Amino acid sequence: MQSDAPSVRAALEYARANAARFTTRLAELVRFASVSGDASRRDDVRLCAEWLVRTLRTIGLPHARLIETSGAPLVFASLRRSAPNGRATILVYGHYDVQPPGPSAEWHSPPFTPTIRDGAVVGRGASDDKGQLLAHVNAIESWIHTAGELPVNVVCLFEGEEEIGSPALRRFLRTHGPRLGVQAAIISDTRMRAVDRPAITYALRGKMRIELVVLRRGREVHAGEFAGAVFDPARALASIVASLHEPGGRIAVDGFHDSIRVASAAERTYMKRVGPSDAEILGSGGLEPAPETCERSLYERTTLDPAISVTELQAGDAGEHGKSAIPARTSAMLDLRLVAGQDPRRIAQLVRTHARRFAPPGAHVALRIRSASPALVLDPRNAALRAGARAAEATFGRPVVFLRSGGTIPVVDTLASLGIPTVLLGFALADDGMHAPNERFGVRRFAQATECAIRFLAEAGRTLSPRPLQ
Numbered sequence: 502m503q504s505d506a507p508s509v510r511a512a513l514e515y516a517r518a519n520a521a522r523f524t525t526r527l528a529e530l531v532r533f534a535s536v537s538g539d540a541s542r543r544d545d546v547r548l549c550a551e552w553l554v555r556t557l558r559t560i561g562l563p564h565a566r567l568i569e570t571s572g573a574p575l576v577f578a579s580l581r582r583s584a585p586n587g588r589a590t591i592l593v594y595g596h597y598d599v600q601p602p603g604p605s606a607e608w609h610s611p612p613f614t615p616t617i618r619d620g621a622v623v624g625r626g627a628s629d630d631k632g633q634l635l636a637h638v639n640a641i642e643s644w645i646h647t648a649g650e651l652p653v654n655v656v657c658l659f660e661g662e663e664e665i666g667s668p669a670l671r672r673f674l675r676t677h678g679p680r681l682g683v684q685a686a687i688i689s690d691t692r693m694r695a696v697d698r699p700a701i702t703y704a705l706r707g708k709m710r711i712e713l714v715v716l717r718r719g720r721e722v723h724a725g726e727f728a729g730a731v732f733d734p735a736r737a738l739a740s741i742v743a744s745l746h747e748p749g750g751r752i753a754v755d756g757f758h759d760s761i762r763v764a765s766a767a768e769r770t771y772m773k774r775v776g777p778s779d780a781e782i783l784g785s786g787g788l789e790p791a792p793e794t795c796e797r798s799l800y801e802r803t804t805l806d807p808a809i810s811v812t813e814l815q816a817g818d819a820g821e822h823g824k825s826a827i828p829a830r831t832s833a834m835l836d837l838r839l840v841a842g843q844d845p846r847r848i849a850q851l852v853r854t855h856a857r858r859f860a861p862p863g864a865h866v867a868l869r870i871r872s873a874s875p876a877l878v879l880d881p882r883n884a885a886l887r888a889g890a891r892a893a894e895a896t897f898g899r900p901v902v903f904l905r906s907g908g909t910i911p912v913v914d915t916l917a918s919l920g921i922p923t924v925l926l927g928f929a930l931a932d933d934g935m936h937a938p939n940e941r942f943g944v945r946r947f948a949q950a951t952e953c954a955i956r957f958l959a960e961a962g963r964t965l966s967p968r969p970l971q
């Protein structure tokens with residue numbers, strides 16, 4: 502492990518001296534109820550974005566601004582040394598929107614009134630992703646205030662729609678991404694392996710949402726008068742949904758597994774050595790594993806294997822007393838997780854063919870693709886990922902663990918399609934309560950994340966070569 506250069510040491514000292522103020526900054530940011538999935542919170546989302554622009558301006562990014570979209574605004578700032586430009590450019594991504602707080606009775610303090618409890622800032626968004634986003638803001642401030650400049654060119658891009666699939670950001674990147682001249686992106690929105698054990702996520706499963714609709718001609722009809730006479734779409738829907746898996750749990754769609762790129766034996770050995778155990782994955786929340794038996798670990802099954810889950814089922818009137826009527830329209834939402842080698846368009850075609858084949862006579866089956874993004878595997882030997890690994894190692898005093906994730910971050914795929922590798926260097930822990938009540942981000946971890954972000958900028962500046970602006 503290398504010792505820090507004098508300029509890095511100065512930036513780190515500044516961050517340590519300002520740690521209390523940075524924590525206050527996080528509390529201020531958590532105060533905004535920036536719930537992207539709640540239309541009544543639109544003003545809070547905007548106020549949060551405006552606060553970020555003001556903050557970026559005060560730390561030395563005077564041209565920070567909002568970029569309007571059809572949804573939540575993007576927060577954009579860039580700091581580049583004027584030409585001739587001999588520095589790499591890093592895209593720093595974060596999201597300022599949050600999940601809805603959920604049942605208020607389960608919160609020990611109001612979700613948008615941040616408090617410090619047990620050494621952590623508690624409030625919705627503290628960990629996902631406001632604390633992690635601000636670690637990079639703190640790092641940029643620390644560099645500008647001590648060195649007067651950054652060791653790399655930086656483009657900050659913070660979005661307010663991550664929790665609803667990043668539609669505006671992905672459109673923005675597809676249109677303007679090539680002109681940003683970015684070599685690599687850093688996203689801190691994933692987990693560490695454990696306390697003081699840093700991790701870089703190098704593989705994400707893809708995700709596709711398919712709405713499966715089964716219709717009968719005509720209207721909803723009286724169950725007493727017509728049962729036995731008309732086709733029952735809910736039964737047809739249930740039989741199609743049930744046909745998607747074999748009794749053992751394997752996906753039964755013809756051709757579904759054909760193109761999967763299998764992980765190497767060496768990678769599986771590494772996964773076994775560093776990855777979470779079954780018990781860790783199920784956590785202390787009293788979860789039980791699926792009854793399907795398989796000799797593969799849950800870590801392998803949730804990252805190397807594809808999956809189809811049914812996240813919604815709709816049929817008939819679910820009111821208090823229900824209704825004795827046979828519905829005309831029923832639907833299921835299928836959440837597919839795809840792995841390397843699976844093309845979402847081809848998979849959608851296979852599922853469509855399967856559904857039609859298993860539909861009873863009389864059923865009208867329609868499939869709608871609601872969203873699709875493929876799986877992604879980044880090369881851990883990539884220079885940007887190596888820079889992230891060195892920064893984390895110097896900060897936490899332990900080598901980085903490279904992890905696969907079962908989840909999906911669609912923007913990483915958009916960046917990859919532009920030739921931009923993403924360093925997924927996250928600082929959250931499994932018990933931070935992300936998407937759950939009493940979300941928190943440890944004050945000490947916030948300081949570590951800031952230090953790691955300071956070192957990452959230095960490492961990126963030292964090792965990445967610039968790409969000419971187009």
Ligand SMILES: [Zn+2]
Nearest residue numbers: 629630663690
């Ligand atoms: Zn997040």
